[in-house]
Structure formats: structure tokens, C-alpha cells
Amino acid sequence: MENGEERIHLLxxxxxxxxxxxxxxxxxxxxxVAVGIHPGGWAVLVALxxxxxxxxxxxxxxxxxxxxxxLIFKVIIPLxxxxxxxxxxxxxxxxxxxxxxx
Amino acid sequence: xxxxxxxxxxxxxxxxxxxxxxxxxxxxxxxxFGGMFILYAVHRYKSPGDFHHASTELDVFxxxxxxxxxxTSSLSVAVSITAIQKGERRLSIxxxxxxxxxxxxxxxxxxxxxxxxxxxGIYPNSPTLLARSKGEILFFGLYYVMxxxxxxxxxVGVCVLCVMLILIAKGKLTQMxxxxxxxxxxxxxxxxxxxxxxxPLFYLIT
Numbered sequence: 001m002e003n004g005e006e007r008i009h010l011l012x013x014x015x016x017x018x019x020x021x022x023x024x025x026x027x028x029x030x031x032x033v034a035v036g037i038h039p040g041g042w043a044v045l046v047a048l049x050x051x052x053x054x055x056x057x058x059x060x061x062x063x064x065x066x067x068x069x070x071l072i073f074k075v076i077i078p079l080x081x082x083x084x085x086x087x088x089x090x091x092x093x094x095x096x097x098x099x100x101x102x
Numbered sequence: 103x104x105x106x107x108x109x110x111x112x113x114x115x116x117x118x119x120x121x122x123x124x125x126x127x128x129x130x131x132x133x134x135f136g137g138m139f140i141l142y143a144v145h146r147y148k149s150p151g152d153f154h155h156a157s158t159e160l161d162v163f164x165x166x167x168x169x170x171x172x173x174t175s176s177l178s179v180a181v182s183i184t185a186i187q188k189g190e191r192r193l194s195i196x197x198x199x200x201x202x203x204x205x206x207x208x209x210x211x212x213x214x215x216x217x218x219x220x221x222x223g224i225y226p227n228s229p230t231l232l233a234r235s236k237g238e239i240l241f242f243g244l245y246y247v248m249x250x251x252x253x254x255x256x257x258v259g260v261c262v263l264c265v266m267l268i269l270i271a272k273g274k275l276t277q278m279x280x281x282x283x284x285x286x287x288x289x290x291x292x293x294x295x296x297x298x299x300x301x302p303l304f305y306l307i308t
Contacts, residue, residue, distance in 0.1 A: 013181055020177040027169050028299075034306035035162070046304035054298045062180045062291045064284075070118055073125065074233065080129045084136045088143070095144050 011061065019061045026054050117281055118176065124285040128292045131255075135296050138248050145240045149283035152237020159224075160245070161215055165305035168211050169297065175204035176294045179263070179287045189277040191270065198267045201290065205260040212253050216246075245304055252300060253295045262286045 030050040033039060039046050060066045065073060146153045182197035219242075221231030226246055231239055266286045269275045275283050 010184055013184065016177055016180050016184070020173060023173045023176075024170060027166065027173065030302050030306065031162075031166055034184050034302065034308050038308050040308075047306060048299075051299050051302055055295045058176065058295055058298070062176055062294075063288055068121070070122075072122060076125060076129060079131060084133065087136065088140055091140050091144060092147075093296050095147065 011064075011067075015061065019057055023054055023057060026050050026057075105235045120281050120285060121288075124288050128288060131292060132296075135248070135251070138251075139245070139299065139303075142244050142248070145237065145244065146307075149235070149237025152235050153241050154307045156238040156241035156245075157304065158303070160303050160305050161218070164211050164215050165301055168208050169301045171204050171208050171211070172294045173298050175201045175208070176291055178204065179290050183280065183284055186270065186275065186278060186280050186283060191276075195267065195270055195282075198263055198270070202260050202263050202267070205256050205263070207288075208256055209253060209260075212249065246301060249304070252293065252296055255296070259290050259293050262289060283291075 030047055031052075033046055034043065059077070065077075068074070179201040182194045182201065184218045185191075185194040185197060219225065224242055225231065226243055231242055261284055266275065266283045269282065
């Protein structure tokens with residue numbers, strides 16, 4: 001019970017509002033790039049880069065990863081992302097080369 | 103004296119354990135949606151033209167509006183959690199209500215969107231849709247499955263937040279004991295993150 005204060009590093013309300021504002025700006029950016037600029041072949045990469053940035057903002061500030069002390073919280077997410085990357089690579093190594101290598 | 107110390111230690115262990123359990127669940131959810139994102143990527147790679155064409159039929163305004171709604175609900179739940187940690191119970195309750203209202207608003211918009219599409223005869227296995235090209239059929243199939251499963255998550259999130267609201271009102275969640283609310287918040291942010299990816303991939307294909 002007594003450790004209520006020391007275990008949590010409280011963020012200021014203002015910080016959350018700043019993060020929210022950043023997220024809304026990035027949403028407008030992804031919209032403008034897709035609808036106004038038409039980056040062609042780069043479209044998916046730009047969209048995913050912006051979505052990735054937004055996610056990391058949510059993870060770091062809203063989901064408090066920044067202030068989680070135990071190391072495990074910092075390890076499991078890259079681990080799962082690595083597993084996901086392996087899934088993607090294996091799938092696309094099949095999809096892209098099927099019918100090419102005979 | 104031992105009896106006094108014991109609960110403190112127990113709760114400290116419980117705190118990390120509860121959070122870790124929630125994170126493992128969230129990561130398994132990410133892989134669940136991840137599988138569908140890979141499916142989407144494969145089909146988009148195979149028929150980029152069809153995906154682009156089908157995407158232009160979606161309502162970009164509603165999609166963008168829903169993105170802003172979910173982002174704002176993430177803000178309100180995050181501040182609500184900090185508020186209860188600071189002992190500002192009333193603010194916490196009000197912001198939880200705001201979060202739930204925004205979640206329901208998201209679902210109402212989604213409902214309008216789906217109803218319009220279904221009104222145009224575009225729904226899984228409909229004759230109008232089956233008459234189209236293979237890529238477009240796949241696009242709308244993935245659209246209904248992925249936004250549908252996401253919508254279900256929003257609905258579950260609203261229910262979970264409702265339970266948290268009742269617990270706060272009953273005094274079961276307090277400044278000293280708020281982990282369930284924090285975990286509910288984590289779930290809500292997960293739903294937000296999934297939408298952050300769904301939005302550009304379905305509404306903004308150029």
C-alpha cells in the first residue's frame with residue numbers, strides 16, 4: 001500500500017495533451033500525403049512509417065512504457081515484433097518467388 | 103508487524119504480475135491482427151490496382167473522423183488513470199464516461215459506414231460484390247473482417263471501461279489500488295493502435 005507513489009512516475013496532464021496533439025497532427029500528415037501529394041510507390045512505406053511513429057507515441061506515453069521499471073517490459077515488445085517480422089519474411093519469400101523458381 | 107508488511111509486498115508483486123499478464127494478452131492480440139495484416143499485404147501485393155480502386159469507394163471523411171475520435175478517447179482514458187492516481191476521483195469518473203461515449207460514437211459512425219456499403223449491395227457474398235474483380239472481392243472481405251473484429255474490440259473495451267466505472271463508483275478502485283483500471287486503459291490503447299494501422303491501409307490507398 002505504501003509504495004503507491006514510488007512505483008508510478010506520474011505524467012503531467014499537459015504531457016498527455018501534447019502527445020494527443022502530436023497524434024492528431026500525424027493523422028493530418030498521413031491524410032495530406034495520401035490525398036494531396038500521391039507519393040506513388042512510396043505511399044505504403046510513408047503510411048506505415050507515420051503509423052509506426054504514432055504507435056510508438058501511444059506505447060511510450062499513453063501505455064507508460066517509458067516509466068515501466070522491470071526490464072521485461074522493454075524486451076517482450078521487440079521480441080514479438082521480431083517474431084512478426086519472421087512471419088512476414090517467410091510469407092513473402094513464398095509469395096514473391098512462387099512460380100519464379102521452377 | 104509482519105502482518106502489516108505482508109500486504110505491501112504482495113501488492114508490489116501483484117502489480118508487475120498483473121501488468122505483465124495484460125501485456126502478454128495485448129501482444130497475442132497484436133499477432134492475431136498481425137496475421138490478418140499479412141493476408142492483406144499479400145493480396146494487395148498481388149492486385150494493387152483492384153485494392154486502389156476499391157479503397158476509393160470508402161468514406162475517407164468518416165475514417166479520418168473516427169481516427170480523431172479514437173485518439174481523443176485514448177487521451178481521456180490516459181488522463182482518467184492519472185487522475186485516479188492523484189486522488190481526483192470525480193475527474194477520473196467524468197473522463198471514463200467521455201471515453202465510453204467516444205467509443206460508442208466510433209461504433210455509430212462505423213455502423214453508418216457499413217449500412218451505406220450494404221445499401222449499395224456491397225457485403226460478403228453479395229451478388230453485386232461477386233460480379234466484381236477478384237482483388238476487389240478480397241479487399242471488401244478483408245475490410246469487413248478486420249474493421250468488424252476491431253469494432254468488436256471497441257465494444258468489449260467499452261464494456262470493460264463500464265465495469266471499471268462501476269468499481270470506481272463503489273470505491274473498489276482507489277488512489278492506492280488502480281491496476282485494473284490501468285490494464286483496461288492498456289486494452290483501450292491497443293484498440294487505438296490497431297486502428298492507427300487500419301486507417302491508412304484501408305482508407306488511404308493511392
